[in-house]
Amino acid sequence: xxxxxxxxxxxxxxxxxxxHNILGDAANECVISVDPTDGNKMxxxxxxxxxxxxxxxxxxxxxxxxxxxxxxxxxxxxxNVFRSDPVTKSDEIGQFFYLSLESDINTxxxxxxxxxxxNGGQSWTExxxxxxxGGGDKEWFTIDKTNGPGHGxxxxxxxxxxxxxxxxxxxxxxNGGxxxxxxxxxxNGPVYGxxxxxxxxxxxxxxxxxxxxxxxxxxxxxxxxxxTFDQVTAVNMGGDLSSGGxxxxxxxxxxxxxxxxxxxxxxxxxxxxxxxxxxxxxTTDVMFVRSTDGGLTFSAPVRVNDDPVNPSKxxxxxxxxxxxNGRLDAVWHDTRNAANNTDSQLxxxxxxxxxxxxxxxxxxxxxxxxxxxxxxxxxIGDYITIVSDATGGNVAYAATFNFNPNRGQHEEDVYYVRVxxxxxxxxxxxxxxxxxxxxxxATATPTVxxxxxxxxxSTPRPTPTPxxxxxxxxxxxxxxxx
Numbered sequence: 001x002x003x004x005x006x007x008x009x010x011x012x013x014x015x016x017x018x019x020h021n022i023l024g025d026a027a028n029e030c031v032i033s034v035d036p037t038d039g040n041k042m043x044x045x046x047x048x049x050x051x052x053x054x055x056x057x058x059x060x061x062x063x064x065x066x067x068x069x070x071x072x073x074x075x076x077x078x079x080n081v082f083r084s085d086p087v088t089k090s091d092e093i094g095q096f097f098y099l100s101l102e103s104d105i106n107t108x109x110x111x112x113x114x115x116x117x118x119n120g121g122q123s124w125t126e127x128x129x130x131x132x133x134g135g136g137d138k139e140w141f142t143i144d145k146t147n148g149p150g151h152g153x154x155x156x157x158x159x160x161x162x163x164x165x166x167x168x169x170x171x172x173x174x175n176g177g178x179x180x181x182x183x184x185x186x187x188n189g190p191v192y193g194x195x196x197x198x199x200x201x202x203x204x205x206x207x208x209x210x211x212x213x214x215x216x217x218x219x220x221x222x223x224x225x226x227x228t229f230d231q232v233t234a235v236n237m238g239g240d241l242s243s244g245g246x247x248x249x250x251x252x253x254x255x256x257x258x259x260x261x262x263x264x265x266x267x268x269x270x271x272x273x274x275x276x277x278x279x280x281x282x283t284t285d286v287m288f289v290r291s292t293d294g295g296l297t298f299s300a301p302v303r304v305n306d307d308p309v310n311p312s313k314x315x316x317x318x319x320x321x322x323x324x325n326g327r328l329d330a331v332w333h334d335t336r337n338a339a340n341n342t343d344s345q346l347x348x349x350x351x352x353x354x355x356x357x358x359x360x361x362x363x364x365x366x367x368x369x370x371x372x373x374x375x376x377x378x379x380i381g382d383y384i385t386i387v388s389d390a391t392g393g394n395v396a397y398a399a400t401f402n403f404n405p406n407r408g409q410h411e412e413d414v415y416y417v418r419v420x421x422x423x424x425x426x427x428x429x430x431x432x433x434x435x436x437x438x439x440x441x442a443t444a445t446p447t448v449x450x451x452x453x454x455x456x457x458s459t460p461r462p463t464p465t466p467x468x469x470x471x472x473x474x475x476x477x478x479x480x481x482x
Contacts, residue, residue: 048076314335
């Protein structure tokens with residue numbers, strides 16, 4: 001599937017050996033990494049469901065060597081092993097890392113493994129025996145690329161359902177992800193968040209507890225010291241994270257934290273963005289805050305989606321990244337143009353003034369129905385991702401452009417699209433519908449589907465009526481959500 005929309009084109013990633021769609025599978029929760037030494041080389045990891053009638057999923061991945069126009073899907077990291085919650089990152093020399101949550105069909109445990117690729121994501125090496133990288137559900141990680149004492153260290157956090165048995169935790173690897181030190185409990189238990197580093201090697205964590213928090217560890221970069229947290233800042237994001245509604249069995253967004261390392265006037269600014277439910281609402285807006293003083297204080301929240309306030313519209317799965325020149329790129333799913341308030345489009349905006357103002361929003365994809373193609377569980381994952389460079393952003397997202405005639409509905413697949421500031425204001429009349437590169441054929445999935453008791457396929461849901469979202473204050477211990 002190649003899906004053009006104005007000046008933007010989305011390319012399908014989870015394809016067979018001939019570049020065609022694979023009928024009958026599902027793929028979501030896609031995370032992209034880009035080789036900083038060669039932007040033509042990228043990899044995307046995702047949750048691969050070989051059969052939508054089973055809850056079994058594996059760690060799928062694809063790679064490109066031509067800047068995302070053609071993708072190769074070799075299979076999964078480990079055949080017949082239940083894996084979920086992919087996270088990929090690249091280091092400064094172009095190595096790719098893939099952190100994967102392992103469990104079983106009954107989700108009776110939650111432990112991670114780290115994989116490394118030295119050939120642009122074409123193949124991967126597991127860095128430790130299964131389940132030996134600590135972590136849990138939902139994990140995120142980052143890599144220290146500074147020139148300080150923690151150079152090359154890796155850090156991860158989870159949501160409290162983890163390998164060690166409890167507490168929202170932080171872990172460190174001082175040898176490139178091979179072994180992971182004992183977990184440290186994070187103050188205030190922030191969940192559904194992420195982490196990044198400033199140019200001084202300080203680690204900042206963001207997530208939601210009884211409110212949103214930005215939490216700093218300034219000594220995690222010293223391998224001989226047990227990481228501690230020396231700064232905890234409550235942050236007003238203009239609302240709360242939510243679940244359900246537009247994504248019935250999943251989250252409507254997570255908290256993304258990223259830090260400016262441009263070396264310019266905005267260097268070491270800390271940014272946080274999330275799709276949240278504002279007070280009095282039951283649907284989400286994309287909200288943004290920034291800190292210019294090392295996380296001591298944060299700005300008032302700014303709404304990134306620029307359509308008139310409409311309490312019925314969804315702006316969900318908001319995420320962003322910081323370009324090497326300090327530009328901010330944000331993308332999210334959006335129902336503003338849908339009469340049924342279901343069909344969603346990927347939208348894009350950017351900021352060149354540290355998020356004080358944002359460019360007019362622009363749609364970058366055709367509309368898709370997120371309620372079709374559910375892989376046994378009624379959601380299209382929990383997040384999408386973007387990595388920025390000097391001229392634009394590289395986005396991995398799941399959408400339902402392909403139609404499966406065997407099931408009479410569309411199916412979830414992974415797509416790549418390049419967004420860029422020049423595309424705003426230059427979008428001509430959009431293509432009415434996405435066009436496949438060839439007539440889809442029922443090709444074999446490149447991995448073996450394990451034997452598991454199938455469960456009934458989820459019935460496509462009708463157009464939803466917006467409903468109140470659960471209020472996360474106070475937040476209980478999070479339920480497993482791989």
